[in-house]
Amino acid sequence: MSITDIILRTLAEHGRLAADRSLIDDHTDLYQAGLTSHASVNVMLALEGLFDIEFPDRMLRRGVFRSVSSIRQAIEELTAGAASPPQLTGELK
Amino acid sequence: MTEMSEVCAALGQYCASTAMVFAMHQIQVACIVRHGLGSQMFRDYCAELVERQMLLASATSEVGVGGDTRSSICAVEVADGIFTLNKDATTVSYGANADDLLVTCRRSVDAARSDQVVVLARRGQYRLDQTTNWDTLGMRGTCSPGYRLSSSGPAAQILPGSFADASSHTMVPYSHILWSSLWLGIATDAVTRAARFVRAEARSKPGTTPPTALRLAEVSNDLHTMRAMVRDMAREFTDAQSPNEDAEALLGMGFALKMNNLKIASSTLLVKIVHQALLLCGILGYKNDSPFSLCRHLRDAYSAPLMIGNDRIFAKNASMLLVHKDD
Structure with a gap:
């Protein structure tokens, strides 16, 4: 499963978006799609668990979680340098 | 910000409602100036x-x-x-x-x-x-x-833009700093009255330190803590505005946590300080028509933990602390 798919599934599970999942693409503004700051914390937590990463303080801002594309960039940055491509360490429901 | 904070604190020493109206007006103006x-x-x-x-x-x-x-x-x-x-x-x-x-x-x-x-x-x-x-x-x-x-x-x-940005960038920090400043004003006047009361007691029996002096030292300690917090955050906000600083810092979770903590701490301390000052002044603080009256301070102070309920803010902080790393 690609990082994008994992992000989309995490958003579906924890993002409580008002917009239909099929309408979310790479650049959809997630806040306009109904992502609240509380829900974004749950999305972060789930992604931290799934990718075994920690979002540093500098990434804990609205811009980073504004779109699937910006979340993917953050995850790629945090997993860069790893010998193998990002591995899923957690369970997806 | 430091200047506006001082104005709110000064007004708050005389009329907290006036200070609040001034603060709220400035918050709205800031939203327009900073986002419009x-x-x-x-x-x-x-x-x-x-x-x-x-x-x-x-x-x-x-x-x-x-x-x-x-x-x-x-x-x-x-x-x-x-x-x-x-x-x-x-x-x-x-x-x-x-x-x-x-x-x-x-x-x-x-x-x-x-x-x-x-x-x-x-x-x-x-x-x-x-x-x-x-x-x-x-x-x-x-x-x-x-x-x-x-x-x-x-x-x-x-x-232009979204209220989400105007809120985290401007409305929340301005509100928490300016409200805290005017609450500092209420607390300052309460302690001033308590101090006057203790000095009057001391003058009536020169040579002996009245027992209330110890309580005055205690409440003055809380006032200094509150003042330091308010000034520190007003300065930090001002510094974050300077061109050398990362303006994005204002949108970060660490900054939101600090602002929320200022609001919770200053509104809690205000109620505590006015309460201590009242115990110190006794019945003269309880009377509406005495020069040591703390009735209005007490009534106004109790609004502080409710204006955006502290429990609501604690809940937001609790959520943010799950992902925020303070290191």
């Missing part, structure tokens, strides 16, 4: 604001959202360059006396509750029908009853 100047309409408006010395109020609360300013039910509708906006607001401070209003609402009728914008409704463009009274324990001078607002005007009066 990309628009010619808002640049002209700022000039007019100064020229005519108008008073700006806000309608951010709404019936049905349970006190959460970051979500709206009402939505602005735009047709042919004209906006229409109706809102059932739970409190609009000095609404009856304001010139213009800043109103939060959903971006459009099909927008999510949290997808908000700010709309400027100018006098003559809105109508306020009072729905509730403002018969409260304290902060009575802010005159903050509920109103049903109906408004309509040029669509250019919708503040």
Whole structure:
């Protein structure tokens, strides 16, 4: 499963978006799609668990979680340098 | 910010409601100045604001959202360059006396509750029908009853950008720092009265330190803590504005946590300080007509933990701390 798919599934599970999942693409503004700051914390937590990463303080801002594309960039940055491509360490429901 | 903070603290020593009205006006002005100047309409408006010395109020609360300013039910509708906006607001401070209003609402009728914008409704463009009274324990001078607002005007009066950014960047830090500053003013005057009381006691029996002096030392310690907190955050906010600093820092979670902690700590300390001062002055503090009266301080102080309930803020912090790393 690609990082994008994992992000989309995490958003579906924890993002409580008002917009239909099929309408979310790479650049959809997630806040306009109904992502609240509380829900974004749950999305972060789930992604931290799934990718075994920690979002540093500098990434804990609205811009980073504004779109699937910006979340993917953050995850790629945090997993860069790893010998193998990002591995899923957690369970997806 | 440091200057405005000092003004709020000075006003708060005499009339907390006046200080609150001043603070709230400055918060609204800051939202326009910091988020609206990309628009010619808002640049002209700022000039007019100064020229005519108008008073700006806000309608951010709404019936049905349970006190959460970051979500709206009402939505602005735009047709042919004209906006229409109706809102059932739970409190609009000095609404009856304001010139213009800043109103939060959903971006459009099909927008999510949290997808908000700010709309400027100018006098003559809105109508306020009072729905509730403002018969409260304290902060009575802010005159903050509920109103049903109906408004309509040029669509250019919708503040550019989103309320989410204006809120975290400006409204929250300005509110927490300026409110804390005026609460510091209330606390300062309470301790001043307590100190005067202790000195009067000491003068009546020179050579012996009155037992209340120990309590004065204690309450003065809390006042100094509160003052240090308020000044520190006012300075930190000002520093974050300087061109050398990362302006993005204001949008970070660490900054939001600090601002929330300032609000919780200063509102809690205020109630504690006024309570201690009252114990110290005894019955003379309890009387409305004594020079040591702390009745009004006490009534006003109890509004502080409720203005955006501290429990609500603790819950937000609890959520943020799950992902925020303070290292």
